[in-house]
Amino acid sequence: MLFTRECDYAVRMIRALSSGEVSSISSIVRQEQLPNAIAYKVARKLEQAGLIKGYRGTTGGYALLCDLDQTTLYDVYTAIDPNSLLTDCMQHGYDCPLNTRKQPCLVHGELCRIQSSLDQELRKKSLAEILRK
Numbered sequence: 001m002l003f004t005r006e007c008d009y010a011v012r013m014i015r016a017l018s019s020g021e022v023s024s025i026s027s028i029v030r031q032e033q034l035p036n037a038i039a040y041k042v043a044r045k046l047e048q049a050g051l052i053k054g055y056r057g058t059t060g061g062y063a064l065l066c067d068l069d070q071t072t073l074y075d076v077y078t079a080i081d082p083n084s085l086l087t088d089c090m091q092h093g094y095d096c097p098l099n100t101r102k103q104p105c106l107v108h109g110e111l112c113r114i115q116s117s118l119d120q121e122l123r124k125k126s127l128a129e130i131l132r133k
Contacts, residue, residue: 007080009034009042011127014076017052017064018131024061042080049079068131074122086111086118 012032017023023031029039043062046052053065066075077084089096089108099105 003077004081004084006038006042006045007077007084009038010046010076010080011073013039013042013046013062014051014064014066014068014071014127015131017062018068018127020064022055022059022061022063028062045080046076049075051076051079068128069126071127072123072125073127073130074119076127077122086115090115 009032012034013028016028016031025036025039025043028034028043029036034042043052043054047054047062051064051066051071052062054060054062083091085091088094089099089105090112096105096108099108
């Protein structure tokens with residue numbers, strides 16, 4: 001799993017909204033020092049994943065929709081990059097000639113173990129635990 005800039009920005013947007021108030025994108029951008037153009041893209045992905053809600057109009061903005069006690073870093077990262085894995089060969093349906101049933105690829109097996117550990121670590125703490133430290 002590659003932690004992209006968008007994933008970083010998504011966590012920072014969630015942090016900016018953790019007060020529970022509706023905040024304009026310009027306020028979030030200013031508070032978290034995010035680029036304006038990417039912030040809109042990240043907000044759309046978070047909204048599609050049901051983590052935040054957008055409100056239109058002059059008093060519009062975004063508000064947290066998810067429960068921080070039930071949401072983890074894994075949830076945020078998969079909202080931004082749902083197919084993010086350590087390597088392409090881990091994608092469902094990927095056909096690698098070096099990884100067969102007769103002769104499994106040892107590197108692939110190790111990368112799968114690492115991916116599983118990483119996913120477990122990302123699920124370990126809620127965002128509430130992380131943001132309130």
